[in-house]
Amino acid sequence: MTPARKNISAFEIMGDYWSLLIVRELMYGASSWSAFSAVISIPPSTLSNRLAKLVAAGCVVKSEQPKRAKGTYKLTEAGKGLFPILIVAREWQLRWDLRPGAFVSPWVHECGAPLHCKTTCMACYGEVLSQDILFKGEALAHEHGGTLNHRTSNKINVDLRTSNAKIAKITIFLGDQKALKVMDALLRGYNRFDHIQKWTGLHPAVLSARLRKLQLLDLCVTRLYQDLPDRFLYITSDAGKELIGLIVQLMEWDAGAKGAGSARALLHHKPCSHALKVALICRACEGHITYENTSVNL
Ligand SMILES: [Zn+2]
Numbered sequence: 001m002t003p004a005r006k007n008i009s010a011f012e013i014m015g016d017y018w019s020l021l022i023v024r025e026l027m028y029g030a031s032s033w034s035a036f037s038a039v040i041s042i043p044p045s046t047l048s049n050r051l052a053k054l055v056a057a058g059c060v061v062k063s064e065q066p067k068r069a070k071g072t073y074k075l076t077e078a079g080k081g082l083f084p085i086l087i088v089a090r091e092w093q094l095r096w097d098l099r100p101g102a103f104v105s106p107w108v109h110e111c112g113a114p115l116h117c118k119t120t121c122m123a124c125y126g127e128v129l130s131q132d133i134l135f136k137g138e139a140l141a142h143e144h145g146g147t148l149n150h151r152t153s154n155k156i157n158v159d160l161r162t163s164n165a166k167i168a169k170i171t172i173f174l175g176d177q178k179a180l181k182v183m184d185a186l187l188r189g190y191n192r193f194d195h196i197q198k199w200t201g202l203h204p205a206v207l208s209a210r211l212r213k214l215q216l217l218d219l220c221v222t223r224l225y226q227d228l229p230d231r232f233l234y235i236t237s238d239a240g241k242e243l244i245g246l247i248v249q250l251m252e253w254d255a256g257a258k259g260a261g262s263a264r265a266l267l268h269h270k271p272c273s274h275a276l277k278v279a280l281i282c283r284a285c286e287g288h289i290t291y292e293n294t295s296v297n298l
């Protein structure tokens with residue numbers, strides 16, 4: 001039986017480093033503890049905790065098997081709905097992190113081409129660009145689930161699919177919910193420290209750390225707008241602007257979870273002035289990309 005989707009946001013699910021890696025492995029067809037721990041260097045208690053959270057979120061079901069104490073896990077429809085988020089994240093990685101050794105999932109579209117996607121507006125078929133998005137009803141647009149109780153792992157090389165500890169930049173970013181939240185604020189046009197702090201609700205020290213992290217990942221740059229005391233504007237870089245597709249896909253999943261396009265109505269596409277509903281399109285054949293019409297060659 002598939003449990004109902006709980007009121008948990010995609011930002012909370014994917015904004016956890018471990019859950020992100022587990023979901024990725026589930027997409028590849030992994031279903032057992034041994035399969036997860038073969039490629040993720042994850043402590044058993046953490047694995048157990050994250051699988052339980054994914055089950056509670058309605059993204060994963062566990063089948064009890066009497067002979068195998070730990071059972072097997074598979075994605076629910078809601079879990080499969082996280083696929084576009086992983087794919088836009090992967091696309092960003094392919095484009096903006098060229099260091100060798102950082103792992104990128106080898107997905108192939110049904111047309112036979114290695115997967116390259118673009119996020120397009122379903123009303124006008126235009127590619128979704130950050131400057132073309134209008135965020136409406138700011139205060140309500142995004143309910144940050146409040147809890148944020150996952151500790152970000154300080155360990156490197158926990159993703160054994162990477163070589164030489166080169167964890168993909170997108171994984172370092174996406175798997176840190178607080179960094180994600182700060183980037184979301186920047187993409188909405190909040191550029192001053194106090195404004196970002198107010199919108200995200202993060203402690204100033206935590207916000208400073210995440211802004212530094214975003215700069216190290218080349219996602220934002222600073223510009224001095226006042227001196228004595230020095231005050232900076234935080235401006236998204238070109239690489240940062242391209243994360244809009246990821247933010248939109250996260251919001252799409254939340255809209256699907258809540259039904260009736262609740263969050264979707266808050267995003268508008270300026271070129272066609274429609275409420276934004278997006279499709280993930282293959283750059284090779286212009287066909288839609290879904291979990292079902294792609295395959296992975298590991
Ligand atoms: Zn449009």
Ligand SMILES: [Zn+2]
Pocket residue numbers: 109110111112113282283284285286287
């Ligand atoms: Zn294609």
